[in-house]
Amino acid sequence: MRTVDADGLVLAPGFIDMHAHSDLALLREPEHPAKVTQGVTCEVLGQDGLSYAPVDDTTLPALRRQIAGWNGDPDDLDWDWRTVGGYLDRLDRTGPAVNACYLVPHGSLRMLAMGWENRAPSAAELDRMRELLAQGLVEGAVGMSSGLTYTPGMYAGTAELVELCRVVAGFGGFHAPHQRSYGAGALEGYAEMVEIARRSGCPLHLTHATMNFGVNEDRAGDLLALLDRALDDGVDLTxxxxxxxxxxTTLAALLPSWATEGGPQATLARLGDPVARERIRYEVEEKGSDGCHGVVTDWSTIQLSGVRAPELADAVGRTVAELAAEQGRSGTELFLDLLLRDELATTILQHVGHEANVRAIMRHRVHTVGSDGLLVGARPHPRAWGTFPRYLARYVRESGVLTLEEAVARMTGRPAARLRLHRRGRIAPGFHADLVLFDPERVQDAATFEQPRRPAVGVEHVYVNGVAVVEQGRTTGARPGRALRRTGRGAEAI
Structure with a gap:
């Protein structure tokens, strides 16, 4: 037995990241310092409708290219799985530092059933998606994600999503959508997700719930009123x-949806076609591309955070507007050429948020915490390394937006309840020892936009399944995490 001096520290259940993009990071860097140094002991993977299971030998290479900006595309990784169960088995064999849950990605289902076609599925194709989804849920997934501004998920209609969510509901899972718009059509997009939950009976978890862009400044109240009405009507949502x-996100995400039909190779071909380029220019500059949430793109808000092509490295950290002005070109022309030269792998920061909206949403009664952090690129968003301590420092200690108890509940018990984790999310006899000890006076995010990989301070000890992964503020290298799977239809995860 070991004794830890916890004088002056807060003991809390381990933090749960409800929206993580560590799908490959847990296999390639399983010690996972980005998250354990924040006190994270569990992550939810398979987000935004696009991930690496289920796949086949055709869809896997295309997915690797499409989401290289999210996760990288390592050639030295043994891609030895094709199913959800196979991926979770691979996690267990690797032994990551944290526990992980997985959502079946809707876009990956659609690729397997009908490719990248922009149409409704046939009855047989919808049945195929149902079958693949049910298989993933049987193998341990906790629900389904969807990415409705990304190819091919954006081509799905409401009815298709309702049918698939009925399958998810039958297994006791939940739907985690990246909805159709966070800009001009944000409220309509959220309303559609609530309607899907009503019609399917499937619990709803709204990932990275935001009201961004100038059109939504000070409109968080409208979103929260919509959610409160749904909650009062009995809709199960978080x-x-x-x-x-x-x-x-990726720079390619700003393209209009028609430009991405057919997958990455077809997209790259259009980027080299003068007629298609002019059509893209019109939608991006004048109409408002659906890829940019129906808002005309302001290139001064689009900052490059990562590239794959070495010759583009000097562009990282700069805005598209700055780069275009230097070269005497339009922002859109530079945008299109960057995508071609970097083969769609460029990642960006979008400076489009509003502090009042962020604060209002985090106060809501069903709020939980998700980092949505990308771990690749030269200068990724600092939220990958700083989300949880930032809540405790900026929004608890410094501004009092949340009490300490409220913040911890949003990071622990509330997400554990949504995930239906068995004996996790609380400190109680018989519960798994996922624990964090932090100094409430010192805890602080250190990651910045200039230095995004700096570990937090004030998180002194972290335990995953009873094993120390952080001691006295330093990682131990231990890897006691595992895949947390459903144990059967409607059953709790272990």
Whole structure:
């Protein structure tokens, strides 16, 4: 037995990241310092409708290229799984530092059933998606994610999502959508997600719930009123958010949806076609691309955070507007050429958030915490290394937006309840020892936009399944985490 001097420290259940992009990071850097140094003991993977299971030999290479900006595309990784169960088995064999849950990604299902076609599925194709989804849930997934501004998930209609969510509901899972718009159509997008939950009976978890862009300044109240009405009507819903203003995604995500039909190779071909480029220019500059949430793109808000091509490294940290002005070109022309040269792998920060909205959403009664942090690129968003201590420092200790108890509940018991984790999320006899000890007076995020990989301070001890992964503020290298799977239809995760 070991004794830890915890004088002056707060003991809490381990923090749960409800929106993580560590799908490959847990395999390649399983010690996972980005998250354990924040006190995170469990992450939810398979987000935004796009991840690496289920796949086949055709969809896996395309997915690797499409989301290289999220996760990298390592050639030295043994891609030895094809199913959800196979991926979770691989996690267990690797032995990551943290526990992980997995959502079946809707876009990956659609690729397997019908490729990248922009149409409704046939009855047989919808049945195929149902079958693949049910298989993933049987193998241990906790629900389904969808990415409705990303190819091919954006081509799904409401009816398709309702049918798939009925399958999820039958297994006791939940739907975690990246909805159709966080800009001009944000409220309509949220209303559609609530309607899907009503019609399917499937619990809803709104990931990275935000109201961004100028059109939504000071409109968080409208979103929260919509959610309160749904909750009062008995809809089972929760949400998560990160405590920063800028968002983060791939540069290719700003393209209009028609330009991405057919997958990455077809997209690259259009980027080299003068007629298609002019059509893209019109939608991005004048109409408002659906890829940019129906808002005309302001290139001064789009900052490059990572590239794959070495010759583009000097562009990281700069805005598209700055780079275009230097070269005497339009922002859109530079945007299109960057995508071609970097083969769609460029990642960006979008400086489009509003502090009042961020604060209002985090106060809501069903709020949980999700980092949405990308771990690749030269200068990724600092939320990957700083989300949880930032809540405790900026929004508890410094501004009092949340009490300490409220913040901890949003990071622990509330997400554990949504995930239906068995004997986790609380400190109680018989519960798994996922624990964090932090100094409430010192805890602080250190990651910045200039130095995004600096570990937090004030998180002194972290335990995963009873094993120390952080001691006296330093990582131990221990890897006691595992995949947390459903144990059967409607059953709790272990």
């Amino acid at each position: 949400l998560d958010s990160y405590p920063y203003l800028p968002g983060s």
